[in-house]
Amino acid sequence: MTSQLNYYLKHLHQDIPAGIVVFLVALPLCLGVALASGAPLFSGIIAGLVGGILVSWASGSQLSVSGPAAGLTVIVFDAIETLGGFGGFLLSVVMAGGLQIILGFLKAGVIGAFFPASVIKGMLAAIGVILIIKQTPHATGYDTSFEGDESYMQESAESSFFELSQALEAITPGVTLVSIVALLILIVWDSGFIKQFKPLKLIPGPLLAVIWGISFNTLAMHIAPELVIGEKHLVSLPELGSAANFMNQLRLPDFSYFTNPKVYSIAGTIAIIASLETLLSLEAVDKLDPHKRVAPTNRELKAQGLGNMISGLMGGLPVTAVIVRSSANINAGGQTRIACFFHGVLLLVSVLFFAKYLNMIPLACLAAILLQTGYKLAKPALFVEFYRKGWNQFAPFAITVVAILFTDLLLGIAIGMACGFFFVLKANFHAAITLTQHGDHYLLRLHKDVSFLNKALLRKHLSAIPDNCELLIDGTKALFIDQDIIETIADFLLAAPGRGINVEIQGFSVSSDMSSSPH
Structure with a gap:
């Protein structure tokens, strides 16, 4: 315990x-995600608190x-x-958290390995497109159905694009000016030019966008x-001022919904998607970690499950591990979980004592x-990247x-997934990997074809494979090696x-762009 301390x-x-940098990135994102979800803005803050302080x-x-x-x-x-x-x-949300804890105990942390990267990135790209379509009315101050019918899944694509065109016609000048300049700030701040200057790089672009919006409206x-x-185009959070007032704002779940079968299907959906997003984010964070630490996936599922149960009981949105905030943490020099915890403490302090100022945010x-987030999820370069990887990657993605x-x-x-399986089964029906040992020498052999299923x-x-040994990876018998492998x-x-x-x-190469072909 002492050594850990x-x-x-x-x-x-x-x-x-x-932690301060992550807080400045997380605050507008917590509010923005709640806005895009059609939920009370306070619920986004609660989810951020739970993610930071507990998870x-x-x-x-x-x-x-x-x-x-x-x-x-969505x-x-x-x-x-x-x-x-x-x-x-x-x-x-509470039920989804319980399911995630069960998944953790069932050692389902490997579940992410059974979903091809092309399908997962296709899902994120589609969400990016939906965010762009659905946030445009908020960015232009389009007043008709201002709450933003984010329920994309309940309407046709044609009607959504029609609503998008209407939003571009019925604009509110002040709102539109703020969103355009804020978007330009985010783009410039994300450019290579700004990244050359280390002090500037530490200032989050979303914070500057928020400062711009408040300054413009005040002026x-x-x-x-x-x-x-x-006011209806500004953030609206209750001004608390004390822990007692904070407790009074918390909302309990409506337990009368226990008899509604839809609750269970929604809980299952949230548990699956949140777990997948968490496992993918965790994998990305492990890659970015300068110390190359590998986080246990099953423990992560339990942690996220606990977080979702608590968030749901307090009136918060579901939580997942989030790559945007995690990468901001790594880029800012975070080394331990203290950085994440401290960002949660700062979120709590801000909502307790500074809601008056948060309510000035347009x-x-x-x-x-969110428009920039949507673009990053669905940027054209991603489509080009998958196209260059070949049809077995591009078709499932598209x-x-x-x-x-x-x-x-x-x-x-x-x-x-069905499309991905079709291409895999067509190219590689049977695959196997074996590991043999002779002293401190290990042979990892790829037999025939190796797909993401392996x-x-x-x-x-x-x-x-233990430390301080010799390893030979033999792919001479493999006719096909999947990108995930x-x-x-x-x-x-x-x-x-x-x-x-x-x-x-032997038998294949691993290059910097991850492209490979056996023999």
Whole structure:
């Protein structure tokens, strides 16, 4: 215990500044995700608090940051609308958390390995497109149905694009100006030019966008009243001022929904998608971790499950591990879980004592942040990248995107998975990996073809290889090696020198762009 405490104290000078940066990134995102979900803005803050203060200690990851995720906005809005009330939705969140804990005990942390990257990235790209379409009305101050019918899954793609065109015609000048400039700030701040300057790089772009929006509206009150942004276009959080008032704002789930079968299907959907997003984020964080630490996936599922149960019981949105906040933590120099915990404490302090100032934030700033998030999820370069990888990668990716846009999230993923399996089975019906040992020499042999279905087995074999040994990875018999397998081997190669493992590869190559072909 003492050594652990010393470890945290040793890195405190790096973790505290990183926690401040994560807080400044997380605050507008918590509000923005709640806005996009059609939920009370306070529910986004609660999810951020739970992710920072509770999940940071329950998780096995030192650098992962949890909170409300943009990837769940479509599901959340649809769930609230389907159940006809936020209280019923909260019950689904609590149940989803319980399911995640069960999944953790069942050691289902390998579940992410059975979903091809093309389908998962297709899902995120589709969510990015939906965010762009659905946040445009908020960015232009479109007043008709201003609450923003985010329920994309309940309407046709044609009607959504029609609403988008209407929003572009019926704009509010002040709101539109704020969102355009905020978007430009975010784009410039994300450019390579700004990243050259280390002090500037530490200032989060979303914070600057929010400061711009508040400054513009304050100035417009004195100079150009016709451009002033009205209250209905501003953040609206209760001004608390004390812990007692904070407790009074918490909302319990409506337990009368126990008899509604829809609650259970929604809970299952949230548990599956939140777990997938968490496991994918965790994998990305492990890759970014300068110390190459590997977080236990089953413990992470339990931690997220606990977080969702508590968040649902307090009136918060579902939480997942979030790559945007986690990467901000790593880039800011975070070393331990203290950074994530401190960002949660700052969120609590801000909502307790500074709600008056948070209510000055124009929703247009949050919409701009979500528009940029949507673009990052669905940027054209991603489509080009998958096209260059070949049809076995591009077809499942593109079909998943289109299927989600024209049906709904789960059905779209199912269609994408079916397409992915078709291509895999067509190219590689049978695959196997074996690991043999002779002294401190290990032979990992890829027999015939190796697909993403073998990723879990590959990880099991690689994790069984001890430190300070010789490893030969023989792919001479493999006719086909899937991209997911190459990435898993590439990640192992990065960590191998630090463990004293000397690796030799035969029959295929692992290049910097992860492209590979056997023989």
